Amino acid sequence: MFGATQNNELLFNYMKKRSQNKKTITRQSYKYRWFVLTHESLSYYDGNIEKRGNRKGEIFLNSIRGVEEVENLSLDLNNNVFQVVYLESNDCYTLYIVAETKRQRETWIQALRLACKDKHSSFFQKYHPGVWTKSLDKYTCCDQIDRKAPGCELSFIERHDDLPSIGKHSSSSHLGYTPSLTSAENFEKTYIAIYNFKPMAEGDLQLFKGERYEVLDNSLEHWWVAKSKNGKTGYIPSTYVRKLRDLEIYDWYYKDITRQKCEEYLRRDGRDGCFMVRDSTTPRIFYTVSLYANGKPRHYHVKQNDKKFYLSERCYFSTVPELVNYHKHNAAGLETRLHFPPRHGQRTAPTTAGFGHDHWEIDPSELVRGKELGTGCFGTVYEAWWKDNIVAIKLMKTGSMSEHGFIEEAKTMTQLSHPNLVQLYGVVTKQQPLIIITEFMMHGSLWQFLKSKVPRILNETERLIMFCVDVCKGMEYLESRKCIHRDLAARNCLVGQNYVVKVGDFGLARHVIDDEYSSSYGAKFPIKWAAPEVLKYTRFSSKSDVWAFGVLIWEIFSGGQLPFANITNADVVEIICNKDERLKKPIDCPQSVFTQMMNCWARKAEDRPSFKILLSCLHAILEST
Structure with a gap:
């Protein structure tokens, strides 16, 4: 029920909001608040349905960059959700509000848009009809893992919805705002973390999936120096970040997967609309869309014409993400619409080259030995733990190795890193026997x-x-x-x-x-x-x-x-x-x-x-x- 307005108040109502997770480690939660719209701002207050309490937050109308509906059920299965996208302290946030009814949502969206028009607010040209969720670390509508990612749908000002024209955001069509990245040079230095990374050595920088980082030094192959949005600097594994334009920031892209492995994942998932985009092995075809429909996998080549991407129906798109987003809403020649990446075979974080940017000599007291895995010509192998990491350790047979030569080479070998090499993390050389610490492989040797x-x-x-x-x-x-x-x-x-x-x-x-x-x-x-x-x-x-x-x-x-x-x-x-x-x-x-x-x-x-x-x-x- 809407309350009677008073003083400068245009509208107020008791509705539910989702926490905005402005801090990376905060949890996702919901609280009821009194929302109040005035000619200057949108504010929300604590209290109960009987009485309004203290003000808990305020968004000035001239900072609002989008007011849109949210797809039903995408916000933790809630209906009648709308979003308010706004700028604060040189960053962009989205407030998700759950209305009681569809009519209540429509009333608030119209009122907010009109109030923003009066304040000459500049709106983004695109928005996300889905939501960014911490449990998935991505947007539910387009699988983007960058929280500041460009919107994937045209906003109401581009769709020519009910209201007269409202000013557009002049500098970017992004549903995100990074004023510190004003030049092409800085844009090229901006990367997205596609995996979480917990520092393992002094000088490492923690990474949070979906967050942006500025790479300051990429002269080393495996360990780069980067800066977080909070100004912290340190070393990060280069394989854990990707540029803003890289397809690997999408959960549906599998860069280096065979057709057979792709079909295995799709069959294991078994849901119509399960899909992935992969690099094609067909000459002159760069990408393939693999889709599960009517009980079997199907493959569609992504063709190119004058730098435009298209499938069989010849609807042209400037980028592959735009093509994918279109076919999420329109089958247009496919067996069914694209819905979601497979539940099985999700990308796992790659091993890092060593336990840190300069950490290869391991303190043996930090190793906790587990069960024996096998014995070979080099020594006996055990399952073990190093801090929070499960590893394999190889205790070399006394007198079986020319230790001096290997120790000299070990530091270099830790810097060899590839998805199909067992990663050498480090060695113990200051006591006997010599111990080699490697990546743990759950199924043992290929021969076994x-x-x-x-x-x-x-x-x-x-x-x-x-x-x-x-x-x-x-x-x-x-x-x-x-x-x-x-x-x-x-x-x-x-x-x-x-x-x-x-x-x-x-x-x-x-x-x-x-x-x-x-x-x-x-x-x-x-x-x-x-x-x-x-x-x-x-x-x-x-x-x-x-x-x-x-x-x-x-x-x-x-x-x-x-x-x-x-x-x-x-x-x-x-x-x-x-x-x-x-x-x-x-x-x-x-x-x-x-x-x-x-x-x-x-x-x-x-x-x-x-x-x-x-x-x-x-x-x-x-x-x-």
């Missing part, structure tokens, strides 16, 4: 995984090829860094969340002293994975890693069998170097995959493909499977 899943996994050809693709990606990265693994094998690859395979133990082999790794020539390497030039001359290179990768593919498609089983190391050298024979094709291995194995096993190193070429070939096989 293959053995445990036989025979079922042998029937999943696509998944087995994806394992090969994952390893190839990690090796391509090492190849680009001029880093030689020397001991690539299924036992040294690990399987993590969502069955992603990562290459581990890179850089360790040349520091290991172990009989299993010694040939009659005194070299240290696993004979059955070794290339001819390694067996003959101990000559390692990325091409010898390519040979070992071929053997690893054979392991994958043979279900983790030992190559050259029941054959001595000396006989293997004879078979490979003198008889020029190779491993036989596993029974269920596609011929196209075996062809790539044989390419990896070319006698001359220069005749073997690079990992980059192998990756391209494996992708092509996946697409045709």
Whole structure:
């Protein structure tokens, strides 16, 4: 019920508001307030429905930049919600108000717009019909994780709604306001955090998903210096932030995902309208919209014409987000409208290069050892905790490693970081035994995984090829860094969340002293994975890693069998170097995959493909499977 106005008051009513979360750590809550509209401001007071209490907040009309409805049920399943977007202290906020009835909402929206018109307020050209919610860390309407993101719908001044023209915001169409970023140079320095990051070393800066940060120094690859909106500076992991224009600030964009993995996520979700946008592997097509509808995944190429994006119905858009937003409201040639990203397979925060920007020597007292995970040629591996982080620790066998050489190299190795490499976080060198701290991989070694899943996994050809693709990606990265693994094998690859395979133990082999790794020539390497030039001359290179990768593919498609089983190391050298024979094709291995194995096993190193070429070939096989 509306109260009778008095003095300067135009309208007042008892309604519910959502907390505005001006501080990052505040929780989302609702409170009833008396809202009062005057010729100067919108104020709200505590009290109860019988009596108005003290004023708790005030928004001056000349600071208001938008008054719009909110989609029903998007604000914690509430109906009749409207929003007031306004500027305060050089920042932009949104006040969400829950009216009692649809008529009450319409009355308040009209009254606010008219009052703002009288004050010559400048309104934004776009707004968000959904809401930004802390539980999802994104807008419900367009999946933007930037709280200051541009609106995705035209505001009432652009739609020519009921009121005469109200002044537009002259400097930006953004539903956000950053007056400190006045130049193109500063705009280019502005990034959005796409993951939360908790500082792990002195000098690190905490990141909150969806918040903006100014990058001050990006000269280092993995750790940048950034400044928060509160003026705090420190190091941040570069993989945790993206530029304002980057598609990775949207939850529906999956940059580097295969068609097969995409279909797996869509099927697991199983809801019509579940979708994602991914990079396309089709030549001259940059993006693909993958959509689940009527019981199966469907794929639509995003085409380009004169720098405009479109799907089959040829409605043109300047950006991919605009295209996605349009098809959220109009199927227009698709099986159904786009609704939401899949619930499974959500992007997880990548590992950081080390535990901090300059923190690689770990205090052993900070490690809490858990259960044993396995024993290998390098040592015994345990599950462990470092502060709040679950990790794997490897206790090296005493006398098994040339420790001085490895310690010199360890700091450099912590800076090797890729989604398909097991991250080396740090080492313990000030006591015996030497301890290596790495990323924890929940499913253990690829070799163990293959053995445990036989025979079922042998029937999943696509998944087995994806394992090969994952390893190839990690090796391509090492190849680009001029880093030689020397001991690539299924036992040294690990399987993590969502069955992603990562290459581990890179850089360790040349520091290991172990009989299993010694040939009659005194070299240290696993004979059955070794290339001819390694067996003959101990000559390692990325091409010898390519040979070992071929053997690893054979392991994958043979279900983790030992190559050259029941054959001595000396006989293997004879078979490979003198008889020029190779491993036989596993029974269920596609011929196209075996062809790539044989390419990896070319006698001359220069005749073997690079990992980059192998990756391209494996992708092509996946697409045709």
